[in-house]
Amino acid sequence: MKPRKSSSDGFIYCYGNLYSLLFYWGLVTFRVRTQSDGGAASSPVSVLYAVCVRCFAVCGYLGSVLIKLEDERMAAAMIGHLTPVVKVIIMWECLSSSITYVENFLTLDVQRRRHVKLLANMQGFDLDISEEFPSVRWNYQRTRSKYWYGTVIVTICFFSFSLSLILNMARCTCGLSSTLLMAGTYTLLTSSLGLVGFVHIAIMDFVRLRLRLIQKLLHQEYEGSTGRDRPQTTVHRRIAKLFQFTKRCSHLLAELNAVFGFAAAAGFFYEFSLMTCFVYVICQKVLGSEAWDLEYTFMLLHVTLHSYKLIITSTYGYLLKREKRNCLRLLGLYSQHFPQQPLARSQVEDFQHWRMHNRQAALIGSSIQLSVSTIFLVYNGMANYVIILVQLLFQQQQIKERQRELGRDVDIVGPMGPRTHLD
Secondary structure, three states, X not given: OOOOOOOOOHHHHHHHHHHHHHHHOOOOOEEOOOHHHOOOEEOHHHHHHHHHHHHHHHHHHHHHHHHHHHOHHHHHHHHOOOOHHHHHHHHHHHHHHHHHHHHHXXXXXXXXXXXXXXXXXXXXXXXXXXXXXXXXXXXXXXXXXXXXXXXXXXXXXXXXXXXXXXXXXXXXXXXXXXXXXXXXHHHHHHHHHHHHHHHHHHHHHHHHHHHHHHHHHHHHHHHHHXXXXXXXXXXXXXXXXXXXXXXXXXXXXXXXXXXXXXXXXXXXHHHHHHHHHHXXXXXXXXXXXXXXXXXXXXXXXXXXXXXXXXXXXXXXXXXXXXXXXXXXXXXXXXXXXXOOOHHHHHHHHXXXXXXXXXXXXXXXXXXXXXXXXXXXXXXXXXXXXXXXXXXXXXXXXXXXXXXXXXXXHOOOOXXXXXXXXXX
16 A cells, blocks of 8 residues: 655645646746755756747747648648638637747746745645644545546647647648648647646645635534633634634735736637637538538547636636635634634634735636636637627628529620621
């Protein structure tokens, strides 16, 4: 039987592999280590590696696309059969995936110090809880299995769907090297965008589980307050510590928003634009009564994966908000369980004053709260744009049908000669 991981290396055990993927994908320039090994830190080698991966991903992808477009044979095979609107959509996907990848790693680089500080605070949080409440037993194995294996499965899906989409879209055996380069770099770009989102989800869940733990500990202290096995001073001291831990969770949430807020916003915009474009292309295929192609199947699978990420991120944001609300409400009942203690009433009043000025919630960007309503916000905008594009498609089809009818009703014989009424 494997030994249980202690709280000193529990964070590394749970999230170390995710941050290793972030490093190997070139999104961060530091490696995550335990506090005894110096914590998360960058080195000249790690920075050089990250820069090389970023240059390879962006330059390789855009360069392979340009090679395809400059060669007449490869360009005709890949996009020659597409309508002008679909060509614009494909080009927009090329630019948006590259721009979002650049925006993600630039955002994480700008917030690197706060990111490292956030990781150190998360590692120290579990240590402090274990010191104050020795009865807490951390189930790190379950947390690691949930995030690591889930991320591996989704990453494999991203890889397979992205590779299949590009290889099928090339439609040509010529230029095999450029096709493989484009498929590999596009897969790297899209999977890295999803990876940032899943790390964001993992840290949100970290804060959510700690808030739930604080609630359980509060219930124990409230229920044991009437017993005589512990002195009242110990109970009040532990509850005061739980007040501090709640404030620390709120601080972790604020730091999480500062580090991942704009990266999450960039990811949401990319998913919104990708789903809008791909859904329109699929609608065009269906409305045109054309034969179904594997290319559209891979597009549909891409939309499904990005929809899954959007729903999961919004759901965890809602769950975190709910757990924080329940925790704050339970802390507000402290004075009711100890009505004869002026210290309890004073501490609750101070806490309510702090709560008025600290209303942190999981955010994307700087102001949009992550909740179930975020799903409606994205899908409502996507549906509006798709409806507009489909209406334009119907108008285009009607114009083509009128031109065909005009061609059938009018016979153009040829140019008229120089005749007058005398003839």
